[in-house]
Amino acid sequence: MFAIFLTSGLFLGWSLGANDAANVFGTAVGTRMISFKKAAILSGIFVILGAVISGAGAAKTLGELGAVNAIAGAFVVALAAAGTVYWLTVLGYPVSTTQAIVGAIVGWDLFSGALIDYVSLQSIILSWIISPILAAIFSALFYKLIAHGIKSAQIHMFRLDTLIRTGLIIAGIAGAYSLGANNISNVVGIFVPISPFADISFMGWFKLNAAQQLFLLGGIAIAVGTFTYGKRVMLTVGAGITEMSPVAAFVAVLANAVVLFLFASEGLRAFLLGHGLPAFPLVPVSSSQAIVGSVIGIGLIKGGRGIRWRMLGEIAGAWVATPVVAILISFVSLFILQNVFQQKTYIPVEYKLTAEAEQRIVTAGIPMDLLEDLRGKTHSTAVQFRKAVSQRMTLNPKQMNVLLSATEIDPVALTFQAVNRINNPSITADQKIAILGLVGKAFTHRWQLETALAEKSPEWRPVAGDKEQNDKIALDLDYIYRLIRSTQ
Amino acid sequence: MTESILKKKMGIEKEIDDFLNQISEAGLMSKNGMDAYLKKNMEAFAQALTSIRNTEHRGDDLRRSIEQDLYKKTLIPESRGDVMTLLEDMDALLDRFTGLIWQFEIERPDICAEFHDDFKELLLNSVEAVEAMVRSCRAFFKDINSVADHIHKVVFYEKESDKVTTRLQRAIFGREDLRLSHKMHLRFFAKQVDRIADEAEDVSDRLNIYVIKRTL
Numbered sequence: 001m002f003a004i005f006l007t008s009g010l011f012l013g014w015s016l017g018a019n020d021a022a023n024v025f026g027t028a029v030g031t032r033m034i035s036f037k038k039a040a041i042l043s044g045i046f047v048i049l050g051a052v053i054s055g056a057g058a059a060k061t062l063g064e065l066g067a068v069n070a071i072a073g074a075f076v077v078a079l080a081a082a083g084t085v086y087w088l089t090v091l092g093y094p095v096s097t098t099q100a101i102v103g104a105i106v107g108w109d110l111f112s113g114a115l116i117d118y119v120s121l122q123s124i125i126l127s128w129i130i131s132p133i134l135a136a137i138f139s140a141l142f143y144k145l146i147a148h149g150i151k152s153a154q155i156h157m158f159r160l161d162t163l164i165r166t167g168l169i170i171a172g173i174a175g176a177y178s179l180g181a182n183n184i185s186n187v188v189g190i191f192v193p194i195s196p197f198a199d200i201s202f203m204g205w206f207k208l209n210a211a212q213q214l215f216l217l218g219g220i221a222i223a224v225g226t227f228t229y230g231k232r233v234m235l236t237v238g239a240g241i242t243e244m245s246p247v248a249a250f251v252a253v254l255a256n257a258v259v260l261f262l263f264a265s266e267g268l269r270a271f272l273l274g275h276g277l278p279a280f281p282l283v284p285v286s287s288s289q290a291i292v293g294s295v296i297g298i299g300l301i302k303g304g305r306g307i308r309w310r311m312l313g314e315i316a317g318a319w320v321a322t323p324v325v326a327i328l329i330s331f332v333s334l335f336i337l338q339n340v341f342q343q344k345t346y347i348p349v350e351y352k353l354t355a356e357a358e359q360r361i362v363t364a365g366i367p368m369d370l371l372e373d374l375r376g377k378t379h380s381t382a383v384q385f386r387k388a389v390s391q392r393m394t395l396n397p398k399q400m401n402v403l404l405s406a407t408e409i410d411p412v413a414l415t416f417q418a419v420n421r422i423n424n425p426s427i428t429a430d431q432k433i434a435i436l437g438l439v440g441k442a443f444t445h446r447w448q449l450e451t452a453l454a455e456k457s458p459e460w461r462p463v464a465g466d467k468e469q470n471d472k473i474a475l476d477l478d479y480i481y482r483l484i485r486s487t488q
Numbered sequence: 489m490t491e492s493i494l495k496k497k498m499g500i501e502k503e504i505d506d507f508l509n510q511i512s513e514a515g516l517m518s519k520n521g522m523d524a525y526l527k528k529n530m531e532a533f534a535q536a537l538t539s540i541r542n543t544e545h546r547g548d549d550l551r552r553s554i555e556q557d558l559y560k561k562t563l564i565p566e567s568r569g570d571v572m573t574l575l576e577d578m579d580a581l582l583d584r585f586t587g588l589i590w591q592f593e594i595e596r597p598d599i600c601a602e603f604h605d606d607f608k609e610l611l612l613n614s615v616e617a618v619e620a621m622v623r624s625c626r627a628f629f630k631d632i633n634s635v636a637d638h639i640h641k642v643v644f645y646e647k648e649s650d651k652v653t654t655r656l657q658r659a660i661f662g663r664e665d666l667r668l669s670h671k672m673h674l675r676f677f678a679k680q681v682d683r684i685a686d687e688a689e690d691v692s693d694r695l696n697i698y699v700i701k702r703t704l
Contacts, residue, residue: 032565154631157571158501161564245566245702 005071006191006214008079010221013187015085016097017047017225020183022233023094023256023287024175027249027295028168029231030238036231042169043176043230044223050180051219052212067117068108069485073345074190076337080104080330084322092232092240093318096288099124101186103323107330111338112346113381115404121323123284128319131285132293134263139255139297146251164246171253179287180219188218192424192479199423210423236315237291242299242306252294259290270467289319347485350409351385352378354444360406366399378409405447410481412449413442418484426476430459435480450477500557503550504629507575508622510547511582514540515615518585522611525592526604537589544586551579570698577691578625581618584684597677598670600663606656607681610649614684617645621688624695635699642692649685653678 025039034042068074081100088095102120109116150160197210208216238244244252261268264285272279292315299307337343353374362368370393379385382404389395389403419435427435434456443449453460462470521536554575558568599607620641627635660666660674 032562035562151633154633156501157564157567157629157632158499158504 002191002196005075006188006217008075008082009188009191009218012078012082012085012097012101013184013218013221014225014228015082015089016183016187017043017222017227018089018229019085019095019225019233020097020179020288021047021176021222021226021230022237023291024179024253025168025172025230026094026234026237026291027244027252028172028238029234030240031244031246031249033165033168033246033249034172036234039172039234040223040227040230042173043179043226046173046176047180047222047226048216048219050177050182051184051215051222052180052208054177054181055184055212055215055219067105067114068190069347069349070344071190072337072343073108073112073334076333076345077101077104077108077330078187078190080107080326080333083329084326087325088318088322089229089233091318092236093315094233094237094288094292095318095322096124096127096286097183098186098286099127099319099322100326103326104330106323107327108334108346110327111331111334112348113383114346114349115382115386124323127284127286127289128316130263130283131259131289132296134283134285135255135259135290135293136297136300138259139251139294140301142255142258143248143251143298143301146247150247161246164250167250168246168253171250171257175253175257175287180222183222184215184218187221188214192482209425236311237295240311241292241295241308241315244295244298248295248298251298252291255294255297256287256291259294260285260287348380349382350378350380351382351404351407352376352409353407356448357406357445360447361403364399364402364406366395366403367393382408406445408446409444410446411442411444412446412481412484414438414440414449414484418480421483422480424476424479426472427479428459430457431476433457434460446481453477500554500563501629503554503557504575505626507547507550507554508578508625510543510550511578512619512622514543514547514582514585515618517543518589519608519611519615521589521592522607526599526607533592537593540586540589544582547579547582551575567698567702570701574625574628574691574695574698577687577694578621581621581684581687581691584687585618588680588684591677591680595673597673599674599677600666603656603659603674606652606659607678610652610656610678610681613645613649613652614681614688617642617649617685617688620645621692621695624692628695628699632699632702635695639692639696642688646685646689649682653682 021040021043025034025043028034029036029039068077078101081097081104084100084103085095085097102117102124106116106121108114155163191214192211197213199207199209200213201207238249262280263283266282269279269282292312296307296312334345338345353371353376358368358375371389374388374392377388379388385407386400386404389400395403414435416439419432419439422432422435431453434453437456438449438452441452443452450460454462460473460476462473517536517540521533521540524530524532524536555572557563558572564571620638624635624638624642627638656678657675660671660678663671666674
């Protein structure tokens with residue numbers, strides 16, 4: 001069963017490789033500075049390295065798909081996203097795989113009655129506008145600066161050719177590495193807790209743990225995607241929107257990387273704020289959209305006559321189609337899988353105002369007097385519960401989140417069987433001892449387990465202001481939860 | 489063996505410089521050859537012919553090697569076609585110089601003493617036009633902004649060459665004592681020399697377009 005579920009993840013990886021490699025090598029291949037074969041080989045190697053070496057350390061190990069609570073559901077969501085990206089790749093349009101995944105999850109939310117993440121949807125729409133505009137501004141600026149620099153430096157045509165080629169290769173492999181590191185979680189992250197793989201040691205030189213073996217498989221899927229189907233989208237980016245010179249090709253990838261780094265890097269923001277410096281605002285920037293913007297920026301600075309607006313219109317249409325089609329495919333497929341194949345595509349999440357939950361809500365400063373008649377009542381979906389609360393009182397989104405997480409019924413019982421299966425280097429010995437101390441206990445709400453663990457060990461205790469530590473705890477908890485679910 | 493190793497080590501930039509040197513040298517050698525021919529110093533003329541033939545061979549070898557490098561290493565993809573055409577055009581100019589001296593050797597035209605200065609001036613203008621073209625080429629590779637500074641000189645020398653050709657032809661056909669066949673033979677040589685400057689100007693026109701295409 002694991003192998004069947006994994007195929008959809010690998011299909012998603014393949015689609016990602018076929019589409020997103022264009023973000024890093026598209027302009028280089030489009031301007032014939034690097035042959036497609038060379039670009040595909042380099043991209044493949046560095047995507048795999050990024051996935052295996054840095055994939056495990058990525059902030060969102062489980063990726064967007066982590067929101068889906070049943071493995072069969074995750075299978076369909078990944079399949080819907082992959083199918084959408086595949087379709088648009090066949091047509092040759094650069095689209096965002098993440099947006100396809102978020103769209104497919106919205107389809108799952110609609111089907112399962114879970115709350116739709118409107119923040120994600122809003123950020124998708126914003127990224128359609130913000131990414132190209134920011135990237136276009138940066139690329140136009142860089143193009144002017146670099147063109148001026150080249151004119152003043154009087155570099156020999158062949159030396160310039162070597163410099164640009166080297167620049168494109170370095171930018172390409174760095175981009176491929178981060179493509180692997182950042183996206184592998186979406187490809188196979190969801191399967192990590194149910195992986196049957198054991199650690200493999202290579203002559204004692206290095207060891208691949210179960211997660212890394214999955215990441216390797218996902219990385220290979222991405223690499224194969226680039227190799228077998230990546231050329232078309234690369235040519236759209238590198239030659240379809242406007243004719244580009246090699247200098248322009250380099251400027252486009254440079255602007256893309258800089259925009260992603262400045263406006264999407266939480267690390268950079270934390271560093272700047274930590275040193276008392278003004279930070280760039282974090283905005284939803286997507287690499288697929290930014291690279292198109294970079295190319296447009298150069299086209300515009302050269303007068304705009306060479307831009308094929310019709311192609312741009314088609315690309316914009318493909319961007320809008322990505323989440324919409326993913327929602328539709330996901331919803332219909334889930335319906336078929338659930339009703340025809342009798343598979344459990346989601347675990348129904350109920351909401352109940354228990355005494356413990358009430359205590360937690362009051363502690364958070366939310367008055368309970370208007371909700372008294374909801375005490376002890378069970379609501380079968382988040383949507384229903386939210387509706388019931390909204391009829392009685394008005395809460396801001398933050399308060400609503402507190403209420404929802406406090407009342408969410410997620411019964412867990414820690415068993416030896418589950419604890420024995422912990423095979424994640426991130427879980428420390430101290431954390432494991434804390435878990436062992438809770439074996440045999442059952443919890444109604446998820447937060448109860450979290451509180452109990454925090455009481456047992458400081459390594460399970462969130463620290464105010466320590467984002468790194470808190471993110472690690474959140475990931476570790478997610479892992480433990482999935483492990484418990486897979487053994488229940 | 490040693491030569492081939494050295495050749496392999498020579499970078500494409502150096503090869504192009506060397507190739508352009510051959511064209512420049514071919515111009516000077518053709519001048520020497522014609523001077524020797526007009527002075528009836530046939531030994532010096534034969535030497536000039538040998539030198540210019542060697543230069544032509546070397547130029548051909550270099551051009552082939554550069555073109556192979558351009559394709560094998562897929563260098564300058566956006567300008568490869570233009571650079572190839574440019575090199576072939578420049579090679580054609582080299583061939584013109586060699587062809588001219590060969591024709592002197594084969595046809596042995598009887599150039600009257602009164603036309604000597606005009607023939608020398610005519611060839612000098614063509615050599616200068618090609619020289620300016622060589623400088624334009626070097627600038628195209630190294631400092632594209634200064635190409636225009638050299639191209640206008642090509643045009644200047646081509647016009648000068650036209651003036652001398654017209655004057656020379658008038659003088660030739662104004663001579664009553666010469667046979668028509670003789671006059672036509674001399675006209676043919678005057679035209680051969682003039683054509684070198686004409687071709688240099690045609691190449692410069694194409695180079696102008698390549699420059700626009702590469703302008704950032």
